[in-house]
Amino acid sequence: MWGLALDSVISADVVLANGTIAKASKTQNPDLFFAIRGAAGSFGIVVSTQVKTYAAPSSATIFNYNYNLNINAATTALANFQTYAVSNIPAQLGLEIVLSKGSSRGTVNFGVTGGWYGAANQLNVTLQPFLGPLGNPSWKTVTPGSYLDSAKNLAEGSLDTSNPLGQHDTFYAKSLVTPQSSPMSQTALKAFATYISNNGYDANVGWFLQIELFGGSNSAINVVATEDTAFGHRNSLFAMQLYAYSWDSNPPFPAVGFTFIDGVADSIVKNSPANWDYGAYEPYIDDRLANSEFLYYKTNLPKLKTLKAQFDPTGVFNSPTGIKP
Incomplete structure (x- = not known):
């Protein structure tokens, strides 16, 4: 009825691999906003979220x-x-x-x-x-x-x-x-x-x-x-x-x-x-x-790999089942 929980996220504050905090939304850092809604653990630490509410x-x-x-x-x-x-x-x-x-x-x-x-x-x-x-x-x-x-x-x-x-x-x-x-x-x-x-x-x-x-x-x-x-x-x-x-x-x-x-x-x-x-x-x-990256992210995987290299080039947030650059 309301979609996934991630579909209700309006914006988020994210601690990045370089120690800075970025605001992610449709208008601010939209590529990061795309990535954290479904693959956040590979890109940073989400410390706050703003969400849409429903009656x-x-x-x-x-x-x-x-x-x-x-x-x-x-x-x-x-x-x-x-x-x-x-x-x-x-x-x-x-x-x-x-x-x-x-x-x-x-x-x-x-x-x-x-x-x-x-x-x-x-x-x-x-x-x-x-x-x-x-x-x-x-x-x-x-x-x-x-x-x-x-x-x-x-x-x-x-x-x-x-x-x-x-x-x-x-x-x-x-x-x-x-x-x-x-x-x-x-x-x-x-x-x-x-x-x-x-x-x-x-x-x-x-x-x-x-x-x-x-x-x-x-x-x-x-x-x-x-x-x-x-x-x-x-x-x-x-x-x-x-x-x-x-x-x-x-x-x-x-x-x-x-x-x-x-x-x-x-x-x-x-x-x-x-x-x-x-x-x-x-x-x-x-x-x-086996082949977990593709099975998890399907056609979004190539873009996520590119963004991983951009936001976490040294692999601070690498994990065994996460996105690899």
């Missing part, structure tokens, strides 16, 4: 529907999700699929979760084309309220930042960004559903997979031109986070976790056309990802 919606509903599906049903549901995503769904709908270990081998836990920022009484009719064929969920929660209520709900009950929870995890995450112009094929979806239903049940590691809706006909994310910001995925349909963790959240991370998560990504990529224009999502950083 809070008059209604906000957080929802969760949960199903346990077999391979065929999961494949069909994923295909229907793609079809539904590119239909004329309202911009007020934020939606993702959350997948986890099923109740038995050959099944997967299929969660549908998100936020609806239209009138509360319109949620059911909005979701019906997608949820209707899934039948009755094993459980569901639908929580209408104010926008502030929804923010607290998504923050697990409190917006108090004075006392962080102190929680940590030991995990490995990969990502896939799927193109709207070339959705995942039926072959890829079946291979993906088969792998997570079988190998996911057998894997001796905790895991979940999120398929987050970025695209669709009313997406504010895809309205922005690719060349306007460093974020290179303005023709995306889904951003997928593939996440595995140690059972007790403590080190060491089990080697089987790498194998399983690599296999999840491969089940899609290796069953898609050789020239499939997929990418990766830089916030789900992956230091084992």
Whole structure:
């Protein structure tokens, strides 16, 4: 509905590699403004930002529907999700699929979760084309309220930042960004559903997979031109986070976790056309990802490399997964 967080940035103060502070906006240092909106860590330290604000919606509903599906049903549901995503769904709908270990081998836990920022009484009719064929969920929660209520709900009950929870995890995450112009094929979806239903049940590691809706006909994310910001995925349909963790959240991370998560990504990529224009999502950083620069930044990479050499010629802000000049 409002695009990415970086799309709301109006200006920023950035400490550069030479120790100076630069103002970045559309009118001041526009090349730096381009770079920090999507690749800031490679260019400087952002010490302040000015952002556009929006009127809070008059209604906000957080929802969760949960199903346990077999391979065929999961494949069909994923295909229907793609079809539904590119239909004329309202911009007020934020939606993702959350997948986890099923109740038995050959099944997967299929969660549908998100936020609806239209009138509360319109949620059911909005979701019906997608949820209707899934039948009755094993459980569901639908929580209408104010926008502030929804923010607290998504923050697990409190917006108090004075006392962080102190929680940590030991995990490995990969990502896939799927193109709207070339959705995942039926072959890829079946291979993906088969792998997570079988190998996911057998894997001796905790895991979940999120398929987050970025695209669709009313997406504010895809309205922005690719060349306007460093974020290179303005023709995306889904951003997928593939996440595995140690059972007790403590080190060491089990080697089987790498194998399983690599296999999840491969089940899609290796069953898609050789020239499939997929990418990766830089916030789900992956230091084992081959060709990471291109997969993160796509057609914006050449410009970012040029700007890296200009703003950070000695590599003060170099990192293993950052922009290289």
